[in-house]
Amino acid sequence: MNILFYHPTFNSQTWIAGLAQRLPEAQVRVWQPGDDAPADYALVWQPPREMLASRSGLKGIFALGAGVDAILAQEQQAPGTLPAGVPLLRLEDTGMGQQMQEYVLAYVLRFFRRMDEYQLQQQQKQWQPLKPHRQETFPIGIMGAGVLGQQVAQALVGLGFTVRCWSRSPKQIEGVGSFHGRDNLPAFLKGTRLLINLLPNTPETVGILDLALMKQLAPQAYLINAARGAHLKEGDLLTALEQGQVAAAALDVFADEPLARMHPFWSHPRVTVTPHIAAVTLPAQAMDQIVANIRAIEQGKTPAGLVDRDRGY
Numbered sequence: 001m002n003i004l005f006y007h008p009t010f011n012s013q014t015w016i017a018g019l020a021q022r023l024p025e026a027q028v029r030v031w032q033p034g035d036d037a038p039a040d041y042a043l044v045w046q047p048p049r050e051m052l053a054s055r056s057g058l059k060g061i062f063a064l065g066a067g068v069d070a071i072l073a074q075e076q077q078a079p080g081t082l083p084a085g086v087p088l089l090r091l092e093d094t095g096m097g098q099q100m101q102e103y104v105l106a107y108v109l110r111f112f113r114r115m116d117e118y119q120l121q122q123q124q125k126q127w128q129p130l131k132p133h134r135q136e137t138f139p140i141g142i143m144g145a146g147v148l149g150q151q152v153a154q155a156l157v158g159l160g161f162t163v164r165c166w167s168r169s170p171k172q173i174e175g176v177g178s179f180h181g182r183d184n185l186p187a188f189l190k191g192t193r194l195l196i197n198l199l200p201n202t203p204e205t206v207g208i209l210d211l212a213l214m215k216q217l218a219p220q221a222y223l224i225n226a227a228r229g230a231h232l233k234e235g236d237l238l239t240a241l242e243q244g245q246v247a248a249a250a251l252d253v254f255a256d257e258p259l260a261r262m263h264p265f266w267s268h269p270r271v272t273v274t275p276h277i278a279a280v281t282l283p284a285q286a287m288d289q290i291v292a293n294i295r296a297i298e299q300g301k302t303p304a305g306l307v308d309r310d311r312g313y
């Protein structure tokens, strides 16, 4: 069994050694330009087109992350990047669920306890208690109720918040209100005081976080975007902040990353910027899942994390 590995920044030796330990029967190699030797599986993130194009014999391509928008966009821009008919798989959780719970809870509590405003008051040496928000009037809405969204919802319910989620198909999540489909998006948004985005970036969801959507939220709403920058109309958020429709935002992802040094988000008093760190790929847990999936495929079983290329996630 031959396995190819390519990631622009990860330490490839960590992955080569970890895969060899988990799959001793495999020969694992880092792809180099010009390498067209046979391979059964490829583990990739932002692969150069030549790595996989017209490569025959692949039984699976593993994206080294949860979101596959980038690799699907590569295929759109350079057809053949992903050989047709080869299963594309993504990481499902592998430690990203807990990280996302931590990230989102940090900002939910920052906004719910008005710590963002106390931080601004401190800069003015202002000793001024503020009227606390109350959970009864602070409903939280999560866009995306998949692997990450559900874990975040359960953590928030555990803290006593009222939580609703929005997904493509109906969901049954204990203690969480469920809305699905575009027709029910207004009902999901109505009254939502804090909105969390955990959607995949697809042709249906790109640009979904625009001013029209923000205006459907409760006044002085909060936004946490930990999904993709492509979801957010950045200028619309600045307008919503200026108009008071949005009180504050925590953003982990941006239309262009790294965020340009001159971007207004860096200095905006009501915007918090983090450098796409909400939930990172953890090699050990990722390799455990990938190896389990390889073994499933070898045994003719259905692996976890299969991507529907047409659907985009």
Ligand SMILES: NC(=O)C1=CN([C@@H]2O[C@H](COP(=O)(O)OP(=O)(O)OC[C@H]3O[C@@H](n4cnc5c(N)ncnc54)[C@H](OP(=O)(O)O)[C@@H]3O)[C@@H](O)[C@H]2O)C=CC1
Residues within 6 Å of the ligand: 066, 067, 068, 091, 092, 093, 096, 143, 144, 145, 146, 147, 148, 149, 166, 167, 168, 169, 170, 181, 182, 198, 199, 200, 201, 202, 204, 205, 226, 227, 228, 252, 253, 276, 277, 278, 279, 280, 313
């Ligand atoms: N900032 C960061 O560090 C990280 C960001 N991410 C981002 O988080 C995203 C979510 O990850 P994950 O939870 O694993 O993904 P999943 O595929 O498990 O969940 C996606 C959810 O979005 C819903 N959805 C998809 N399309 C639509 C639509 N058109 N309308 C309504 N709902 C829709 C799905 O609905 P249904 O269940 O009905 O199919 C599902 O509930 C990733 O795609 C990635 O972009 C992920 C990891 C880290």
Ligand SMILES: O=C(O)C(=O)CO
Residues within 6 Å of the ligand: 064, 065, 066, 067, 068, 276, 279, 280, 281
């Ligand atoms: O896994 C993902 O999709 C991420 O955004 C982590 O970088």
